[in-house]
Amino acid sequence: DAGVIQSPRHEVTEMGQEVTLRCKPISGHNSLFWYRQTMMRGLELLIYFNNNVPIDDSGMPEDRFSAKMPNASFSTLKIQPSEPRDSAVYFCASSLGPSQETQYFGPGTRLLVL
């Protein structure tokens, strides 16, 4: 079975541009998580969905960040406008349910904002 799929794998953009990251969770998984990882702050949860509904977005840094999950097999994380401090690796993860602690991570998107 395919694991969590993320695209693009790498993104280089200029400050002020819109960035859209995409994620396809494992089929049958009901919970989806977006994380950001930096050297300084480690892995931080940005937002998570259960059954396509956003449950907790308290980790979203500011209004420039938004996430959607229009159906069970697709989610996006958008940054508009992007800033250099947004440079990080963004991971999407999925699990069977909200309390299923085994989360399966995608390969991540490496974002560099110049």
Add this chain to the structure above:
Amino acid sequence: RKEVEQDPGPFNVPEGATVAFNCTYSNSASQSFFWYRQDCRKEPKLLMSVYSSGNEDGRFTAQLNRASQYISLLIRDSKLSDSATYLCVVNPHTDKLIFGTGTRLQVFP
């Protein structure tokens, strides 16, 4: 204080050595605990859960001390392939996992 704290390392050990990592957590109501492994430029993957009575998986042993709020990971007979970052993960009785910043292990020949 961070919710989950780990020594960042790096721990540089020769093949065959035994190495131990500790991790402390701040929320005494935390219910479940895990170690994830992350290889360089890869995604985190579950290594093992940590149970109250301690548990072992081959060369890996995990232990939990609720009174002192720390968990540990012991790796025996280290292999070159064990080189990675080990993330301590805690579920503070919510739907979310809290990840430590990781301890880097480098095993050399």
